[in-house]
Amino acid sequence: MNKLHFFILALGVFENTNGVSIEKDSIENAIKIEDAPFVAVVLEKNSKKTWYLASILSEYWLLSINGYLTTPGSNVTVWTGVDVLHSNGQEHVVDYIISQELTAKTDTNYTQVALIKLKKPIVFGDKQKPISLAEPHKKLKPGNKVKVFHYTNIYFSDRSTDEKKPLKLSSLEIVSSEKCNSRLESYYKNNTDYSDDDKITITENNKMFCTEAVRRPCLPDFGSPAVFNGKLVGFSWFGLIPCGGYPILFNNINFYYNWVMEQVPELKKRSI
Template identity: 30%
Template structure:
């Protein structure tokens, strides 16, 4: 469902975002199985942008200084190479850009896709409003077979364009055992991952990386990996509850 640096486990592994070509925005209203998110319905959603390339990854505001994202969205970058767009559902207009101060990841291992979770500390405090709010992250394990919400600005297909407007899609969680059984690459699924069930025509896509997966109003997952866009295989997320100690400690030590 969503855009640029989502890890494609099958054919195209992600390269550094700085090397990616600029993608063409699409004014169409649908991505892979998603629908346009109502304005303000995901006020915690941010767009990580690379100057000269535009949207690269998603992220979530944890408070007015911290953004949670995927490690592969920030590894290899200096804080000056990233901008954080908040307060808009559109990649063409509105919102406000903030500059990162520091980037953090938790022993990220690639290409094994382990510990793919990262934090961005912003130089300035984000000004909250009706359409800019933080989201609480969950310290509890999300159960299997429940409906969760995915949002982002991903490609319309593996080789498609990027939607201008934020997209939303409901998917269903899996046990890790089911995820491995249904995945083309079961060796990439470990205890730090949370999987969702996708059917053909639905799911995450390039550019959703780092974006939020939400259950009952709390952040439970960060988009990590999958197969090319909506082919009916599970999508993988960093399981936020598994990393909550690292998140809390990092934010406390560098606040």
């Protein structure tokens, strides 16, 4: 797929109470990691380049999108308990990565998911806790609002820097597949560099769900967890610019639930 061209917001900075310079735009929705202790950051090893976000499922396992993650995972490191990106947190060594590759055209390579196994267990506390997966029978409906946790505002340009960015909370509303496809088709008409194979179509039974921004910022990191009623329902993987005019797509946990449970039997012991 051709690279998307993203619009970069012009942001000011301010000094927070800890003396860390962070974005002015993020004041209204910056939160503490204690409010989302399941959020983890996947960084390229020996650098500060952010690959993705992940969600803590247990003391050894995290869930994210696959993308450029490699097996056994020697190219990345995981950080938990991060209030401000590149400023604090606890580092973890990756043991290996299990990837589920999907080949159907309606899935595309972007919907691959990955389980990240750590070499040593996470010590749970106020800043590091697991989140449960939403039960498969509980379906999201248009109009539902999901909470999305992220650090950066835009995918490619923003995620490759080492700026100090606070954890943020955004609210996104689920939209119908019809509305989503209409918005996508409008985008493709104005961006002719997409081939038919590149174009995405959402169906009611797809492995994705579609959202639009209720408040800024509207494009979270790859793998940003989406939470509904306290359960993990998905993670972000695709978005378009300009903000507010086009949808943001999330992998739907419903379609990966059984696979995750098969790979991580210890999760079955918990009340999900």
